Amino acid sequence: MNLAGLIFVLVTHFLAGRGVMAMFGIKENKRKTLALSMIIGVVLFHFLPVVLEVCHIAITATSISIAIGILTLALFLPVSYKLDYSVLKITRPSFTLYEALFATLLILMVIPSVWLCYYFPVFARDVLSGPEPLAEYAVREHTLINSALSVDLTSTNNHLKPPFILGLQVIYKLLVHPFGELWLSIMVCSFLLMFYTLIRERVHALIVLFIMMLFIMMPEIYGYMYIVLSDYPNMVLFFLAFYYLGKYLETKQANTFYFATFLFCLASSIRSETVVLIGLIVPLLLFSFIKDRIKPGVIALRLGILLVIPYLLYYVWMNVFVANYMHIQFNTGEQLSVTSDSVNIFFDRIGIILGPMLFSEHARELFGYIFNIFLFTLALDLVLWRKKIGLQARVMLYGIVVVLVGLPLLGAIIPWFDINNTTKRGVFKLFPLAAFYMANSPTLLQLSQAIKRFEFPELTAQKNAAPVMAQQQKIKKKK
Structure with missing residues (x-):
């Protein structure tokens, strides 16, 4: 592995993403800034090999490095003077025992996925029949229009999918590692840091641990932390957009x-x-x-x-x-099929998603119990705290409805949008939305406050006594 190349892409990912955040005027704390900048930087870079191809520039380590440097400078330099660099000061981190426990569990769970990305080549069928051979031969022949396109590809359309995996595989094969792939580990670690921070801002660390473990320990989702496909990154961006x-x-x-x-x-x-x-x-x-x-x-x-x-x-x-x-x-239009059966297919797909796909025995093997617990939490909120469901929680619910309606709609009009692969991976988008709803759930917010009162009764007493003392001070002044 090229360690210098890895450091180069990590730094440029961050600077490019940080520049984008500054351009939009987005200000976050250190953890969220680091995580969000890395995610944006990774996704932005995938366009670069396509841009080089359009400009008829040979795709080499040198040309890719220059392109990355130009893009990073173009995004970061115009806003660099506006940034608050005080966030770069190293401060002593403050961790509770709960957070230390969670950090240990998270590291232990993430290490195997990073190792698998590092040690094994790409093995997903969809990638092997499209982006991976194109990327491998692009590295050898210095062009995206290479020998991989000379074979009969009529049985697959994977080489026509958006160039996200193709572009990142080319960059990481040239600069970091012969197998590429490590960009996925960067996205996974950045997202988990971002997701943890967002949830921790809202609820007690014990509830954070519970929600995060529900999310990370879903067997299917965990597998896609090292299987190179576009579904996990798409889930990440879709959730962040809704947030x-x-x-x-x-x-x-x-x-x-x-x-x-x-x-x-x-x-x-x-x-x-x-x-x-x-x-x-x-x-x-x-x-x-x-x-x-x-x-x-x-x-x-x-x-x-x-x-x-x-x-x-x-x-x-x-x-x-x-x-x-x-x-x-x-012709994309030829791939659409709107017939008299489309309405029936639409409702059949809704039934499949809300039935076997999410609530069967097999579903528990794939996704665990997170959606069941989400529905139980939602039911409690509707019964006990309906008027206290916040705006962010309602937006997450709307996002869940969008996925539950959108996937069956796509299945009804696109024949190749099958159930066992495309739809199953599409429902990944549900889970961060559901988990973040729980972090904003009035029921869990009340439970979080109860835990804090149990942990620090003296602070709670002081807080409750403060208004009374202030009122007494006002009475004394009037006298």
């Missing part, structure tokens, strides 16, 4: 909306069918825009950006690069 969409609805800050839109665009650049799911967000936004009395022109602009840019990314890949550089004619 910042929720922040926009709370704060009404336009920059947060545009940042959420940017994350949705990145999610659609990983899996193209995400464009359809983005379309299902429009009713929520329209309701919010009209309620806030936003001007029609601004509404049209925001919705246009949200819907058009993700589609343009898909259009440029399929109708420009694939058609004119790979010289493969692929």
Whole structure:
């Protein structure tokens, strides 16, 4: 492994992602800034081999390094003078016993996935029949239009999928490791850090440990922490986009909306069918825009950006690069099949997802009990605390509905959108949304406060006594 190359990509991932955050005016604490910058930087870099190919530049370690350097400088330098560098000061970390326990468990669980990415080559069928051979021969022949396209590929369409895996495999094979893959470990570790921090801000560390273990210990999700496919990264970006969409609805800050839109665009650049799911967000936004009395022109602009840019990314890949550089004619319209049976298929798929896929014995082997516990928590909230369900929690619920409606819709109109593979991996998007809902659940928030009162009764007593003492002081002053 090229250690210098790994350090180079890690630093540039962070700087590029940090530059993007600053451009959108997104300010977070140290942990979230580090994690989010790394995730954005990893996803942004996958476009670079395609850009080099379009510019007729040979794809080598040197050209990729220069391209990475140029992109990083272009994103970071314009905003570098605005950044608060005090966050770089090394401070003594403060950990509770719970957090130390969680950190130990997390490290022990993540190490095997990182090792598997490092030690074994790519073995997923979908990648071996598309991005992996294209990336391997791109490294050898210095072009994406290489010998891998000379064989008969009529039995697969995996080489036509968005270039997310292709681009990152090329970069990491050239600069870091012959197998590539380690970009996935970077995304996984960054997301787990981000997810933990978001949940810890809301509930007690014991509840954080419970929610995070439910999430990480899902056998199927854990497997995709080292199986190189696009579903785990797509899940990450989809969740983060919904999180910042929720922040926009709370704060009404336009920059947060545009940042959420940017994350949705990145999610659609990983899996193209995400464009359809983005379309299902429009009713929520329209309701919010009209309620806030936003001007029609601004509404049209925001919705246009949200819907058009993700589609343009898909259009440029399929109708420009694939058609004119790979010289493969692929008519997307011919892949759609809207018939009289589509409605029946739609409801059948909903029944399958809400039945065997999530609640059968086999489902527990794949996903554990996280969705069952989420539904139990939701039921308690609706019965006991319905009026206290916060906006962020409601946005997570809307995201869950989007997935539960969007996946059957895709299955009804796209024949190859099968149940056992594409749909099963598509439901990954449900789980971080469900887990984050639990972190915002009124029931668990009340439980969190109860644990804190049990741990620190003297602090609770002081807090409760403070208003009384303040009132007594006012009475004395009046006398």
